[in-house]
Amino acid sequence: MSLLNVKVTAVEQITEQVKQFTFELEDGGKLPYFSGGSHVVVAMDIDGRIHRNAYSLMGPTSDNERYTIAVRKQEQSRGGSVFMHEQVKPGTRLQITPPTNLFAINKLAKKHILVAGGIGITPFMSQISDLNRLGYPYELHYAYRSADQAAFRDQLEKLCGDKVHFYVDDEGRRMNFTELLIQQPLGSHIYVCGPNTMVNSLVLMAKQMGWPDNAVHSEKFLAPATGEPFVVSLSLSETEVMVPGEMSMLEALEEAGIDAPYLCRGGACGRCELEVVDCDGELIHHDVYLSDAEKISANKIMPCVSRANCSRMVVNL
Amino acid sequence: MEKGYSIKSKPIYGTLVWQDHAMHHVVIAEGEGGKALLKLFQQKLPREPLSVLYLAADPQAEKYATTVQKIINEPVTIKDSQAELLNALKATLDSCYMGTQFYVAGTEGFIWKVAAVLRDAGVDDKNVFKELCGSLGRRLYCVHCKTTNENVHHNIHVCTGCGRHLIVREHFSRLMGAYMGFMIDAEVPGEIPAAEEIYP
């Protein structure tokens, strides 16, 4: 994948845990245009190891001079967000992938209902710029834990006016999914981004209330799970790669210099799919791409988030 | 017909089955689709609000209509022209929300006219349950003069618009609800095979 060389031109503290970063091309040219809901993957060199995290682009989609992303510091994570918070300063040089969109609005929808939890607000920032420009009807529901964690609230009030609704957990103002889903006009589409539990329960509720699957869009921030180390053997290139416990299979392959495909790095798009030829243990699927039947049949794996409890796995690569 | 040949744009129709999670069911049928309606109500009478719209334009259809009314014990909207039925459907849509499941049974032409009304209201035809009933006659769109020919039963059809002999292709346009018809003797004028009735 061809990467873009960028430099950080601004870092802004948004809330105690959230920082916003602005990137421009290192040589000052124009960045590729993107559509609302797009993300880029940022490559970080952490002590000689390349770490890659996906972040949504937040800026207005009309701006191709700079990209902005927001990163929430996850203390328990494997270091990507901590690195962004602690090491990345104005002037830092980074590599990013060109934008890809796995969370685009459906332009045929009659109404768009956007639901964000916490840092899950980020993809909606650029979607809103699209929706405002196109004049499409929408409403945004944004839940966060407490008033001091209300990232981008002022900006949203300005951008969305009375279309935005805030829900503050510790003030007891909770989102009621049934209310969001009931009596919405035909042709509505709903988009949800936030913590796993929130996304899962909204998707389930929509199904139970008769919403068709293709009107329900979701994005989760799945961090690759850690686990036991194992060896991946690549049948086509006749190489063996050791996957350490704290690294994903995809990361281990990349580290070994193998150009493995990926897009979302979150188990959602299916791009990284590998065929499992053999495995002397059990596959542990964490993705949301494969169907349950495919997971059981155990001959495919999404190495960006999934791994195995085994000593050796053979894949067709 | 070539073995194994099928084309993605060609719709595949199923059998109507209730969608258990729906909050409201809207069932639209015409003519022989009355039988699909009866089969559907033999599965069960759903608990959720139900709207039934039926186009009954012949004695057999009227019989189905009477039976349906007896079974479901709720008012059924019965019309004797397609235009009126589609208007009644539009009126029904004003009180429909997300979570409404739509079911259509009838000829292919009817199914796609209903789908067009639903599409205008924002309903994706992929989410509409469809059962093909009655005549297999196709709607045929002449790519030369843009006339839509109704109830085409033969594989070669003389276009009512331009008089060309059209071969009925498998390419189907969901937007127009019609198969594409191409002039059969474009290369050798006058060389026209005998037409067969393959869509009775």
Ligand code: FES
């Ligand atoms: S990269 Fe998208 S599923 Fe793995």
